[in-house]
Amino acid sequence: MADLPEGALMQRAAAGLAYAIIDFLRERGRGGAYGSRVALLVGSGDNGGDALYAGAILARRGARVEAVLLSDRAHEGGVAALRAAGGTVASGGVSTGSTSGGTDVVVDGIVGIGGKPGLRAEAEAALAMFEGAPVVSVDTPSGVCVDTGEVDGSHVSADLTVTFGTYKPCHLLDPAASASGRVELVDIGLDLPAPSVESLEAEDVAALVPRPAPDGHKYTRGVVGLRVGSATYPGAALLAVSGANTGLAGMVRYVGTAAEWVKRHNPEVVGDGQAQAWVVGSGSADGANSALAFARASGVPLVIDADSLRALTGPLGVPAILTPHAGELAALIREDRADVEARPLHYARLAAKRYHAVVLLKGRRTTIASPDPATPVRVNTTGTSWLATAGSGDVLGGLIGSLLAAGLAPIDAASAGAWLHGAAATLASAGGPVTASGVASAIPAVIRSLPAVSPRSR
Numbered sequence: 001m002a003d004l005p006e007g008a009l010m011q012r013a014a015a016g017l018a019y020a021i022i023d024f025l026r027e028r029g030r031g032g033a034y035g036s037r038v039a040l041l042v043g044s045g046d047n048g049g050d051a052l053y054a055g056a057i058l059a060r061r062g063a064r065v066e067a068v069l070l071s072d073r074a075h076e077g078g079v080a081a082l083r084a085a086g087g088t089v090a091s092g093g094v095s096t097g098s099t100s101g102g103t104d105v106v107v108d109g110i111v112g113i114g115g116k117p118g119l120r121a122e123a124e125a126a127l128a129m130f131e132g133a134p135v136v137s138v139d140t141p142s143g144v145c146v147d148t149g150e151v152d153g154s155h156v157s158a159d160l161t162v163t164f165g166t167y168k169p170c171h172l173l174d175p176a177a178s179a180s181g182r183v184e185l186v187d188i189g190l191d192l193p194a195p196s197v198e199s200l201e202a203e204d205v206a207a208l209v210p211r212p213a214p215d216g217h218k219y220t221r222g223v224v225g226l227r228v229g230s231a232t233y234p235g236a237a238l239l240a241v242s243g244a245n246t247g248l249a250g251m252v253r254y255v256g257t258a259a260e261w262v263k264r265h266n267p268e269v270v271g272d273g274q275a276q277a278w279v280v281g282s283g284s285a286d287g288a289n290s291a292l293a294f295a296r297a298s299g300v301p302l303v304i305d306a307d308s309l310r311a312l313t314g315p316l317g318v319p320a321i322l323t324p325h326a327g328e329l330a331a332l333i334r335e336d337r338a339d340v341e342a343r344p345l346h347y348a349r350l351a352a353k354r355y356h357a358v359v360l361l362k363g364r365r366t367t368i369a370s371p372d373p374a375t376p377v378r379v380n381t382t383g384t385s386w387l388a389t390a391g392s393g394d395v396l397g398g399l400i401g402s403l404l405a406a407g408l409a410p411i412d413a414a415s416a417g418a419w420l421h422g423a424a425a426t427l428a429s430a431g432g433p434v435t436a437s438g439v440a441s442a443i444p445a446v447i448r449s450l451p452a453v454s455p456r457s458r
């Protein structure tokens, strides 16, 4: 900000916001700005300033724009700009009614990155006036905790959030990510420091996916071993093997009571021997403890899922990825499941530190924390709600194991695995139902469709 003329960043943000609102109105069947009714909810800070300047752009393009000021203070330049463009300004948090009937869009400029969580009474009352109208949030859905993605008290639930410079943790992490709706990023030319939370995109995954060297053979590509499934749950073994046996590693080993089943369905899978990574726990039932003990003794990196998570008492002494869902993590660290779901960032970090392992906390936005506090937490954004289906976690464990065996660092194996798994679910689902087997089958096609990797990023 010090390098730029006063207000330059706000003008860039407001212009990006105004054009995003015009596109949003078009999507909703309006011609664009002209003739649309736009209500701005304006708080005391610069977030309200963005809304006011964007409102001025919309008013100049023929929208009927009313700003509802929720505080005695509002961005003065923004108020003047809106008035000059023909917009109206209502103080005291109450609309004059010029837009409340048939409002096409409510612009939430209540509070942004400078606010505290929760909404004040004036904001709640103003939102109630426009109930049912579509909402576009400026930068963040007001009321959520921007830096953690937690919610504490009431908050806006947006259809679209237009953010500036970079995504914030609240756009990635649930529950606030759900309140953000679709998120659009406007580049305002900021130079940003390294983030504490990040999300892989297709290009990042393309650069991480192991590709066979020209002179590679099955052992140099990595061998993944699985000690999963049981007589009670042979299906878990089949699904974990299907996640591992997609060709990402050079060879897959299976050891366990479901060996006959596994071999019948996967003739290329072999038995016990050396591996570069072991996967334990899915459907292991009573065998979970011994599977973990055997794998640990091998000294190679591990993926620890489901039943074997219950066998953990502390750090394992080998690199490990724990893959709990919220209920399993809650049991592991003796917390309530609802608390874990409300604070995934906090609890994933806590467990990673306590067990000295990468913790992949499964959910709509799977959250992956490293034991090294300096490593950014990764949040996965691929997937579909159809992925909430039995056995999909077994496939994920196998897939991550194969990436680990191929030589990826645990944080990369876990986050690239989660990305591929979600993308495979979306591909296999194509908007309809999907099974865990279908997810595993779609993994090679997702890898084929990754963007080409430039030699520099490899």
Ligand SMILES: NC(=O)C1=CN([C@@H]2O[C@H](COP(=O)(O)OP(=O)(O)OC[C@H]3O[C@@H](n4cnc5c(N)ncnc54)[C@H](OP(=O)(O)O)[C@@H]3O)[C@@H](O)[C@H]2O)[C@@H](O)CC1
Pocket (backbone or CB within 6 Å): 001, 009, 010, 011, 013, 043, 044, 045, 046, 047, 048, 050, 071, 110, 111, 112, 113, 114, 115, 116, 117, 118, 119, 120, 123, 138, 139, 140, 143, 164, 188
């Ligand atoms: N930084 C940048 O590079 C750029 C930033 N930009 C924009 O600026 C925004 C940040 O602006 P900001 O810093 O003025 O803070 P902001 O979020 O508007 O509100 C803070 C004020 O709100 C109040 N308040 C607090 N809690 C509250 C609550 N729960 N409910 C209601 N009110 C509450 C509190 O005042 P109080 O009423 O308590 O005196 C406080 O002073 C950012 O999100 C983006 O939109 C862009 O223009 C591009 C460049």
Ligand SMILES: [K+]
Pocket (backbone or CB within 6 Å): 047, 108, 109, 110, 111, 112, 137, 138, 139, 140, 141, 142
């Ligand atoms: K906002």
